[in-house]
Structures are given as structure tokens and as C-alpha cells.
Amino acid sequence: MTEVSKTEINKKLNTDYKITWCPGCPNFRILESAKVVLSNLMKQGYKQENFAMACGIGCHGKIFDYLNISGFYGLHGRTIPTAIGLKLGNPNLNVIAFAGDGDTYSEGVEHFVSAGKHNANVALFVHDNQSFSLTTGQPTPTSEKGFKNKIDYSGAKLTNPINPLMLALSSGITFIARANARDVQGTAKIMEAAIKHKGFAFVEIIQDCIVFNIPINNRDKDMYYLKKIPATKDETIKLMQEYDYNINDGKIALGIFWKEERLTLEDQFPQLQNMIKNKIIGWKNLKR
Amino acid sequence: MRLNICIGGRAGQGINLVSGIVSGILTKHGYYTFNYRDYPSIIRGGHNFNILSISDEKIESHESRIDGLVAMDDLTIEIHKRELKKSGFIIPSDKYVEFGINLNIALAGALMKILGINKLILDEEIKNSVRKNPEESLKAADFGFDSVEKKFTLPKLNNRLQILSGSDGVIQGAINSKLDVYIGYPMTPATPVLTGLASTQEKYGHLVFQPEGEIAVANMALAASFAGARTIIGTSSGGFDLMTEALSLQGQSEIPLVAYLAQRSGPATGLPTYTMQGDLDIALRAGHGEFPRIVIAPGTPVEAIEKTNEAFYLSEKFRVLSIILSDKHLAESEFSLTETPKKPLEVKITRPVPGEKILKATSYEHDEFGNSTESAELTTRNGLARLRKYSEIKKACEKFEMIKLHGNLKSKNLIVAWGSTAGAIKDAIKNLDVKFLQVIYIKPISDQIKSEIKKSNKVLLIEQNLTGQLGRLIREKTGISIKQKVLKFDGRPFTSDTLREQIKKEFKLK
Ligand SMILES: Cc1ncc(C[n+]2csc(CCOP(=O)(O)OP(=O)(O)O)c2C)c(N)n1
Ligand code: SF4
Numbered sequence: 051m052t053e054v055s056k057t058e059i060n061k062k063l064n065t066d067y068k069i070t071w072c073p074g075c076p077n078f079r080i081l082e083s084a085k086v087v088l089s090n091l092m093k094q095g096y097k098q099e100n101f102a103m104a105c106g107i108g109c110h111g112k113i114f115d116y117l118n119i120s121g122f123y124g125l126h127g128r129t130i131p132t133a134i135g136l137k138l139g140n141p142n143l144n145v146i147a148f149a150g151d152g153d154t155y156s157e158g159v160e161h162f163v164s165a166g167k168h169n170a171n172v173a174l175f176v177h178d179n180q181s182f183s184l185t186t187g188q189p190t191p192t193s194e195k196g197f198k199n200k201i202d203y204s205g206a207k208l209t210n211p212i213n214p215l216m217l218a219l220s221s222g223i224t225f226i227a228r229a230n231a232r233d234v235q236g237t238a239k240i241m242e243a244a245i246k247h248k249g250f251a252f253v254e255i256i257q258d259c260i261v262f263n264i265p266i267n268n269r270d271k272d273m274y275y276l277k278k279i280p281a282t283k284d285e286t287i288k289l290m291q292e293y294d295y296n297i298n299d300g301k302i303a304l305g306i307f308w309k310e311e312r313l314t315l316e317d318q319f320p321q322l323q324n325m326i327k328n329k330i331i332g333w334k335n336l337k338r
Numbered sequence: 339m340r341l342n343i344c345i346g347g348r349a350g351q352g353i354n355l356v357s358g359i360v361s362g363i364l365t366k367h368g369y370y371t372f373n374y375r376d377y378p379s380i381i382r383g384g385h386n387f388n389i390l391s392i393s394d395e396k397i398e399s400h401e402s403r404i405d406g407l408v409a410m411d412d413l414t415i416e417i418h419k420r421e422l423k424k425s426g427f428i429i430p431s432d433k434y435v436e437f438g439i440n441l442n443i444a445l446a447g448a449l450m451k452i453l454g455i456n457k458l459i460l461d462e463e464i465k466n467s468v469r470k471n472p473e474e475s476l477k478a479a480d481f482g483f484d485s486v487e488k489k490f491t492l493p494k495l496n497n498r499l500q501i502l503s504g505s506d507g508v509i510q511g512a513i514n515s516k517l518d519v520y521i522g523y524p525m526t527p528a529t530p531v532l533t534g535l536a537s538t539q540e541k542y543g544h545l546v547f548q549p550e551g552e553i554a555v556a557n558m559a560l561a562a563s564f565a566g567a568r569t570i571i572g573t574s575s576g577g578f579d580l581m582t583e584a585l586s587l588q589g590q591s592e593i594p595l596v597a598y599l600a601q602r603s604g605p606a607t608g609l610p611t612y613t614m615q616g617d618l619d620i621a622l623r624a625g626h627g628e629f630p631r632i633v634i635a636p637g638t639p640v641e642a643i644e645k646t647n648e649a650f651y652l653s654e655k656f657r658v659l660s661i662i663l664s665d666k667h668l669a670e671s672e673f674s675l676t677e678t679p680k681k682p683l684e685v686k687i688t689r690p691v692p693g694e695k696i697l698k699a700t701s702y703e704h705d706e707f708g709n710s711t712e713s714a715e716l717t718t719r720n721g722l723a724r725l726r727k728y729s730e731i732k733k734a735c736e737k738f739e740m741i742k743l744h745g746n747l748k749s750k751n752l753i754v755a756w757g758s759t760a761g762a763i764k765d766a767i768k769n770l771d772v773k774f775l776q777v778i779y780i781k782p783i784s785d786q787i788k789s790e791i792k793k794s795n796k797v798l799l800i801e802q803n804l805t806g807q808l809g810r811l812i813r814e815k816t817g818i819s820i821k822q823k824v825l826k827f828d829g830r831p832f833t834s835d836t837l838r839e840q841i842k843k844e845f846k847l848k
Contacts, residue, residue, distance in 0.1 A: 067709055102692045104561065107701070114700070115710050120692035122564055123700035123710070125587055128557040131549060135558035138519055138547060139565025140693050164550035321543045331693040333518035334566030338543045 060089040067115040076231035086238040104132035106153035110177035127157025140332030141316040151178040155191040166222030170315040173244040179259035187262030211295035225251035226308040276305035346387035347410025352442040368495025373672040374400040379610040398761030402833040440478035447482025500675040504668035505530035507639035511646025514682035518567035525574040527666035528600040552577040556584030566691035572598035589629025594653040601665040603829040612829030613666035618807040630728035633781040635663040637760030643679040651683040667831040668758035732782040740779035749773040752794035765834035788816040
């Protein structure tokens with residue numbers, strides 16, 4: 051898989067903030083992927099000031115300081131409502147959300163399972179390192195069975211992890227994909243599709259934490275890209291279940307597993323349509 | 339002249355329609371009304387009742403002793419017989435059961451006759467308020483009307499009145515402020531504002547959204563406000579607990595936010611449909627960390643209109659959290675609107691918003707660009723800036739009515755109270771040697787409270803809670819401890835006649 055970006059990164063996306071991720075953390079790659087996508091989109095006419103991000107609290111959330119776009123660095127677990135709020139305040143913003151697995155599947159799971167129903171036009175990127183990393187390695191709902199950590203004193207988490215893709219599918223999320231943080235270009239491509247999807251797009255990014263959950267790391271050899279979006283729900287489910295987030299368990303498909311079009315949250319409000327049609331910058335600039 | 343009519347029945351029998359029709363007619367007839375709604379948390383069955391108080395003078399409360407009992411079922415008679423005055427009347431339902439769902443209309447007809455209202459006025463009101471099968475309803479009303487004898491004469495008065503609940507007041511205040519977005523999750527007694535604003539979305543162009551819970555509500559609202567929407571959230575006590583984390587986030591991110599908190603009886607689920615002033619402490623302090631906020635407690639629907647507007651104005655001006663503190667009794671009681679509310683202040687967003695430029699809001703301590711920081715120096719500077727902001731807010735609030743004085747302004751007997759108890763207190767002290775200090779702004783709090791207390795010989799604290807939360811705050815702010823207290827915490831609001839006796843006793847008045 052390619053590691054060097056082919057798209058030149060637009061320098062305007064950089065900040066001079068000192069990056070504090072552990073050296074070698076794949077979060078660096080996610081940041082690069084994000085910059086690649088945004089650079090690409092800016093080439094296609096998207097405006098830099100029109101992007102807005104919502105970030106969770108955790109290692110992943112630090113991306114907020116490293117990316118020069120508008121954003122709201124909200125609370126742990128609340129990335130999704132924060133992102134939806136940005137859309138309600140200005141439906142013309144291109145809203146992206148960076149969240150952690152603890153953030154999304156533990157503290158904020160009520161928002162995740164409701165996101166499909168709301169179907170706001172937001173792209174959610176979950177940095178899934180199968181661990182609460184910023185708090186030094188406690189188990190999250192996707193931690194593999196047997197995860198050695200400081201909380202389960204038997205020395206191992208004995209229950210099976212949840213499958214976030216299956217949870218997303220049963221929650222009615224209209225775009226479901228998986229990416230590998232280490233593959234900058236592959237991830238960027240999926241991110242771009244997610245941002246362009248009309249509705250709530252969820253990209254689960256496998257992001258190794260090289261400090262707190264080493265056993266689950268380096269699964270690249272088991273990963274492969276789906277050639278196309280599965281044609282039936284049955285096929286989607288089969289592919290989602292290939293990998294159950296445990297060690298040594300199955301192939302790991304990457305790419306888009308599910309995509310459907312449904313009315314978005316913003317489309318459902320007649321009072322937003324003038325703002326959307328005439329590209330008015332939020333309620334503040336709407337004359338009514 | 340003052341009459342109190344109790345209209346009772348099972349949930350789902352339509353007692354609100356009876357009080358609605360009757361108060362609608364009496365309002366047009368120039369009479370002041372106050373309608374108290376008492377209902378358990380049951381959708382069908384149980385026992386619901388309204389006390390409709392009627393007067394030719396301004397009233398803002400109901401009384402405990404009733405002049406008439408309109409009973410949709412026998413249980414109503416059984417429960418309320420004791421409250422009936424000797425001269426009181428009962429309209430039982432037996433005679434009218436054949437009217438089925440129009441039983442309530444038949445009873446309304448009978449009540450109108452007893453009150454001496456012209457049949458034509460009754461028919462007119464029914465045509466206006468009944469959508470489905472008005473002919474059937476008219477038949478029932480006429481039958482009811484003809485079934486009883488006239489007992490009172492209510493000559494037409496020249497007052498031009500309108501009926502308004504506290505919830506209506508908050509709705510009107512928000513609309514006057516040109517709200518853009520309301521986010522809420524249903525919880526009695528805050529729900530009428532949620533549904534009321536939802537049903538006026540098309541007319542006024544604002545947006546109402548109900549997400550998955552109060553945590554989502556509050557976090558979403560801050561983001562919407564950051565993106566440039568005049569945003570208000572609404573909830574009741576338990577829902578407010580859940581919003582706490584986001585209130586603290588407001589303090590750090592300094593994004594304007596208005597929160598409507600309608601209290602009910604707690605702790606926990608408590609009495610879901612009954613009133614209490616138990617949440618003043620959490621309104622003042624909920625959310626970790628130290629940051630400025632505004633807490634305003636209107637006591638009447640008109641105050642709700644004005645203070646909601648001030649809350650929006652101050653929130654936007656100072657990028658601060660404003661809490662409008664109400665309760666079940668104010669939110670769901672129906673008052674006669676007697677004054678015209680003040681002209682609303684314009685709520686203008688002048689701050690830049692995302693989309694116009696690159697902007698960052700954050701929950702971390704931060705520099706002026708929104709970059710996270712752990713610097714001791716910046717943390718100190720930001721803390722001091724929050725303090726400074728609070729003193730600016732206090733100065734700005736002093737332009738508004740932070741307190742009101744009622745009753746005999748020369749009296750040395752002072753009542754101190756806040757929120758929905760104001761109505762019963764004002765009615766209770768009519769012609770008594772008592773002054774009433776109504777605290778409306780609770781944070782910041784007016785310096786006048788101290789001077790008013792100092793001017794008085796006797797001070798009585800009245801609150802609808804167990805521990806006298808405003809009293810504690812006053813002691814904290816002024817060093818004065820109010821020893822005399824009338825506290826009620828059974829979920830039922832004060833009635834003005836009972837309260838009058840209590841006040842007389844406390845102040846040793848004849
Ligand atoms: C309400 C709340 N609970 C707990 C925390 C402490 N906390 C900070 S980061 C974090 C875990 C983050 O885990 P995850 O979302 O997976 O992000 P990662 O650090 O792994 O990228 C927790 C629990 C918090 N900030 N707020
Ligand atoms: S702790 Fe793990 S996730 Fe966090 S920066 Fe270090 S390697 Fe990355």
C-alpha cells in the first residue's frame with residue numbers, strides 16, 4: 051500500500067501547532083489523509099473557510115489543533131451532536147467529524163445509533179485504536195477479547211468486541227466504510243467519498259495504537275480493498291462479519307460496505323431551503 | 339367579586355376544553371381569569387382538575403375554597419366536596435352522560451348559565467373552539483345551558499384581556515428575539531414550549547429539533563450557536579442535570595446559549611407533573627469549573643416574554659449562558675394578560691461565524707485563536723477575563739428590572755420571594771400592611787435586596803421548596819439570614835387565600 055501522498059497538500063491547511071502524538075502513531079497518517087482530501091476538494095472548488103470539523107476528546111481529537119479549518123473541539127463522546135449542531139446552525143458548512151472508538155462506541159453510543167435516523171449531511175471518521183489511549187489504555191467496546199489492560203484484573207477482557215460496522219448498518223447509517231490509517235491515499239479516497247455522500251457517512255478507520263494495544267497492531271497483511279460496493283444487504287453483512295475485531299480472526303475488508311440515499315436532516319426542514327439554495331452563510335446572514 | 343370553579347374528571351375527559359371555553363368567554367366579557375391545572379402523570383383515567391378563578395379585578399392565582407364544582411365523574415365530587423363553600427353549587431355529570439364525548443361541552447353550557455352568560459355568546463365560543471362536529475357540541479351546550487338556573491350576574495366589563503400561560507410567554511419572548519433554532523427533548527413541564535415553537539416553525543421560519551436526549555440537545559445547541567444561530571434549549575429538572583456538561587462547555591467556549599429550565603418536583607422523577615422551586619441551586623451552579631452565567635426567574639407570562647428576550651440579548655452580547663428559570667405552576671397555569679410587554683430588544687449576531695472565516699471553538703483552555711493550551715499564564719489570564727466579564731454582565735443587567743416591589747411600598751413587613759409564587763403572594767397581600775420584593779434576576783442579584791431588607795422590621799421568605807434556596811443565596815450575598823420562612827414542598831402551588839392567612843399570622847396582622 052502506498053505510504054507517500056500523491057496529492058500535494060495545500061500549505062494553507064497546516065498549522066504551526068506542535069504535534070504531540072507519539073512518534074510513529076498512525077494518527078499522523080490520518081492527519082495527512084485529511085489534508086490530502088481537503089486539498090483535493092479545494093482544488094475542486096470547495097472553500098477552505100467552509101469546512102468545519104467536530105472533534106472528540108482523546109488522542110484522535112488533537113487533530114483539531116493540527117488542521118487549519120474551522121471547528122468545534124467539543125466534549126468526550128459528543129462529536130456527533132456537535133457535528134449535527136454545526137449543520138443546524140449553517141447547513142452550507144461541509145462538516146467532518148473526528149472521533150475515537152471510546153468517544154463513539156462507549157461514551158457517545160446513543161448519538162451513534164441515532165445518527166442514521168437523523169441522517170445529517172456529516173462525515174464521521176472514527177480513529178479506532180480499540181483502546182482509550184489518552185487515558186492510558188483502558189478497554190473500549192471494540193477492544194479485542196483478551197486485551198491486557200489495567201482495569202480487568204483477570205488480566206484480560208473476556209467479552210467479544212462489538213462490530214461497529216454492523217451497529218452502523220442496523221442503525222440505518224446511509225454510508226458505511228472502513229479504512230486503514232496507514233494507507234494515506236486509500237483512506238483519503240474513502241474520506242472523499244464520505245464527504246461527498248449526501249447524508250450521514252461513517253468511516254471506521256483502523257488506527258493502531260502503538261503504545262497501549264500492541265497485540266492488535268499490524269494487521270495490514272489481512273486487509274484487502276473491496277472492488278465495489280456490495281450489491282445486496284446480505285453481502286454487506288457477510289463482509290462486515292468477516293472481521294470481528296479479535297486477533298487473528300478473519301480477513302479485513304476495506305472500502306465502502308454500504309451506501310444508500312435518503313432524505314437528509316437538512317432537507318427535511320423547509321425553512322432551511324432558501325439558505326441552502328442561495329448559499330447563505332448560516333442563520334446569521336439570513337434575512338427573515 | 340371573585341369566584342373559584344373546580345372542573346374535575348378523568349384524564350382524557352376534556353376538562354381543559356371546559357375551562358378553555360369558559361375562560362375564553364369570560365375574557366371577552368372583560369373578566370380576569372386564572373386557571374390552575376392539576377393532573378397526575380396519566381394519559382387516561384385518574385383524577386384531573388382545574389381551578390378556574392374569575393374576578394373583576396386583576397388576579398394571578400387561585401384559591402383553596404371553591405364556589406362551584408363541575409364534576410365529570412363522581413370521584414371529583416368525593417374529592418372536592420370539602421373545598422366547596424356553603425353557598426357553593428355542584429354540576430354533576432349524570433344528567434349529561436348521553437352526550438358522550440360532548441359531556442364536557444354540556445357541562446360548560448350549564449356553567450355558563452349559572453354564571454349568567456348569554457347563550458349566544460356561548461354558541462359563538464363553541465363554534466370557535468370546536469373543530470369536529472360543532473353541531474353536536476352546540477346541541478350539548480344548549481341542553482346544558484337550559485338544564486340549570488342562573489345564579490350569578492356578570493355584567494360585561496371594559497377590560498381588554500388575553501389569556502397566556504408562562505410557556506406562551508417564553509415562546510413569545512423567543513419569537514420576539516427572532517430565535518433561529520430551538521432544540522429540546524420532551525419533559526413535563528417544559529414540553530409546551532417545545533411543541534409550541536414546533537407548531538409555529540412555518541409561520542416564523544425558525545427551526546425546532548428533538549434529538550436523542552438532553553446531552554445531545556445541549557451539545558448540539560452550542561455548535562448551532564457557534565455556527566451563527568440564535569439558539570435556545572429547553573428542559574425540566576432531570577433533563578437539566580444531563581445538560582450540565584454542556585453548560586460547563588459553554589463556560590469554556592463562550593458561545594452564546596439560552597436555556598429554558600422549567601422545574602418540577604424532585605429529586606429524580608419526583609412528581610413529574612407537579613411544581614417545585616427545588617432547582618435554583620443547580621441553575622446557579624450546574625457545570626464544573628467557574629464561569630459567568632445569568633439566571634432569570636420570571637413570575638408571570640408577561641415577565642416571561644420580557645425576560646426571555648433579555649436572556650437572548652445578554653447571551654449574545656456577552657457570549658454567556660442565560661437560564662430562564664420557570665416551573666410547572668408558571669409554565670402551565672393560564673393568566674389574563676393585563677400589561678403590554680415592553681418593546682423587545684434587538685438580538686443581533688455581530689460575531690464572525692464559521693463559513694465567513696476560519697474560527698475555532700473549544701472545550702480546552704485556549705489562546706485567542708482557539709488553540710488548546712496548558713499554559714499557567716494563559717489559564718490565569720482567561721480566568722481573570724471570566725471574572726471581569728461577570729462584572730460587566732452585572733452592570734448591563736442593572737439596566738433591566740432585576741427586582742420588583744409590590745403591595746404597600748411603605749410597609750415595614752417585607753416578603754422576599756421569586757418565580758411562580760409571585761402571583762399568589764400579590765393576591766394574598768391585597769390591602770395588607772405588607773411589601774413584596776420579587777427577585778427576578780437571581781444571578782447577578784440586585785444590591786437593592788440588601789437595602790430593602792435593611793429598611794424593613796420583619797422579613798418573610800416564601801419559597802416552594804424544602805430548604806429556602808433563595809434565602810441561602812441572600813445570606814451568601816448579603817450576610818443577612820432571613821429567619822422567618824413559609825416553605826411549601828408538596829408539589830402543589832400556594833393558593834392566595836391560604837397564603838394570606840399564613841402571612842397575616844407571620845406578621846401578626848389582623
Ligand atoms: C466525560 C468524560 N469522561 C472521561 C473523560 C476522560 N477521557 C479523556 S480521553 C478519553 C478516552 C478517549 O478514548 P478514545 O475516544 O478511544 O480516543 P483515543 O484517545 O483512543 O484516540 C477519556 C475517557 C473525559 N474527558 N470526559
Ligand atoms: S497513545 Fe496511542 S493513539 Fe495516542 S498518540 Fe500514542 S500511539 Fe497514538
